[in-house]
Amino acid sequence: MSATVLSKPSAAPAPGRRKLSLPVVLLVIAGVLALTSIVRLITGADGITNVSQMSTALKLAVPIGLAGLGGLWAERAGVINIGLEGMLVLGTWFGAWAGYQWGPWTGVLMGIVGGAIGGLLHAIVTVTFNVNHIISGVAINILALGATRYASAFTFENAPQGTSKQSPPVDSLGSFSIPGLSDGLTTLNNKGWFLISDVAGLLGGLVTKMSPLTLIALALVPVTWWILWRTSFGLRLRSCGENPVAAESLGVNVYKYKYLAVIISGGLAGLGGAFLSIVANPFYLEGQTGGRGYIGLAAMIFGNWMPGGLALGAGLFGYTDSLKLRGGTENVHALLLLTAILLLIGAIWLLVRKRYVPALVTVAVSALMFLWYATTNEVPTQVVTATPYVVTLLVLSLSAQRLRMPRANGKPYRKGQGA
Structure with missing residues (x-):
């Protein structure tokens, strides 16, 4: 009885959001790997x-x-x-x-x-x-x-x-x-x-x-x-x-x-x-x-x-951090193209969901990434060093809308306060 009651607070997902199932997650990972392979073949950044x-x-x-x-x-x-x-x-x-x-x-x-x-x-x-x-x-x-x-x-x-x-x-x-x-x-x-x-x-x-x-x-x-x-x-x-x-x-x-x-x-x-x-x-x-x-x-x-x-x-963060240690300039330059493609796919997804303003912003960022990749042969070493921290900010900003922290996280508690 008590176990059932205790499990109720976290049982229901946030309204309007579906929890990603394991097959969907694996499909997304496979898709990203396929795109990465295409970028590797295009750029030669093995x-x-x-x-x-x-x-x-x-x-x-x-x-x-x-x-x-x-x-x-x-x-x-x-x-x-x-x-x-x-x-x-x-x-x-x-x-x-x-x-x-x-x-x-x-x-x-x-x-x-x-x-x-x-x-x-x-x-x-x-x-x-x-x-x-x-x-x-x-x-x-x-x-x-x-x-x-x-x-x-x-x-x-x-x-x-x-x-x-x-x-x-x-x-x-x-x-x-x-x-x-x-x-x-x-x-x-x-x-x-x-x-x-x-x-x-x-x-x-x-x-x-x-x-x-x-x-x-x-x-x-x-x-x-x-x-x-x-x-x-x-x-x-x-x-x-x-x-x-x-x-x-x-x-x-x-x-x-x-x-x-x-x-x-x-x-x-x-x-x-x-x-x-x-x-x-x-x-x-x-x-x-x-x-x-x-x-x-x-x-x-x-x-x-x-x-x-x-x-x-x-x-993800470990991978971007590793670029600093293993010839990062060429690899990061190739990842500019991968990022541009992923942003373009994200923009299409936002358009399908009729979120036009975020889609427009995402398209603009994607275009800038494509332009950066097309007009340069490599990126400065400073960009390679900053990559893990930039990725941290980007990932948090892009994932913020689907997050649901524990409800009482950070809130003060005193024994007997509900009496």
């Missing part, structure tokens, strides 16, 4: 879908995805977590500090602990004292940056091969490729065939030179979905983000679930930070998070507070 590009993109997507998962746990319980960036920073520092002394797996565990400490602090401030969630999150970010800078000055500076801004090297966790499958997909990708080679490049990136921590991060996406949507624990936690007063009336300890959610949120972000300082780079470096906590938050919003959509968003 690097946009090769195995190395996809492998790098996956590595860069992991910390973004883990930060986004952290945000998902907190916000599904009704706590906005702007402090993900600071929790990532704590994860990088604790991970490297423990990793170079006691080994990389100890560093991973301590990275989780470091992020969880940030989550606990955020929970105390927001849940117990009802401080504004945005203010608390910003304070966590500032505190984490200052605390790690101070700690580095007397911890790493006196260590061998360390400085006040960089830790000593951390031993590698190692990597693995699936024998036979990795080589076969790489060979198929090198053929340059329409769509088949692009799919091979995408799949090849998932099975080539993968860190064990990457595998754990990928597994956390379905695990999160199962816990939050298929267990009584997850039902109670989500009820705290939809209607905490109703949840309390049915015997749910709202404070406990909010605390657990935010601590788990910090731990996941800390795991993302440990990935940065142990796998992505085998050392801690001041400023190495590079705003990935904020981008993870954007990926969560893009995914409409759902794990699957979040994973797609993290992959």
Whole structure:
């Protein structure tokens, strides 16, 4: 009986909107892959879908995805977590500090602990004292940056091969490729065939030179979905983000679930930070998070507070980030054409739905993209560097109309307030 009542707040979709089914999502992904393949054949930019590009993109997507998962746990319980960036920073520092002394797996565990400490602090401030969630999150970010800078000055500076801004090297966790499958997909990708080679490049990136921590991060996406949507624990936690007063009336300890959610949120972000300082780079470096906590938050919003959509968003942002590392100017120039085509398709869709003003604006932007592509041979390196952040803004602006956050997200709660 109580489970039925608790599930009602999130059961009904927003009026006039249909939830995208898995076949529709897969069809959209297939369509984008086909368009990408066409653009690759037109431009000759084979690097946009090769195995190395996809492998790098996956590595860069992991910390973004883990930060986004952290945000998902907190916000599904009704706590906005702007402090993900600071929790990532704590994860990088604790991970490297423990990793170079006691080994990389100890560093991973301590990275989780470091992020969880940030989550606990955020929970105390927001849940117990009802401080504004945005203010608390910003304070966590500032505190984490200052605390790690101070700690580095007397911890790493006196260590061998360390400085006040960089830790000593951390031993590698190692990597693995699936024998036979990795080589076969790489060979198929090198053929340059329409769509088949692009799919091979995408799949090849998932099975080539993968860190064990990457595998754990990928597994956390379905695990999160199962816990939050298929267990009584997850039902109670989500009820705290939809209607905490109703949840309390049915015997749910709202404070406990909010605390657990935010601590788990910090731990996941800390795991993302440990990935940065142990796998992505085998050392801690001041400023190495590079705003990935904020981008993870954007990926969560893009995914409409759902794990699957979040994973797609993290992959998109990781891919654009990877362009900086692998001959990005030619690839970004080719993606100008892809963006122009996608915008044109979007404009047609808006016209079909009789939304003429947005359609006109989309056509104008598409025309500018076509013009930019036609009148240049490559883009400046500054554009490549800015691409992940531009994509973040574009994705959020284009997806804003279909979003539906948990109803009580960010709202103050006091026990007994519904009495």
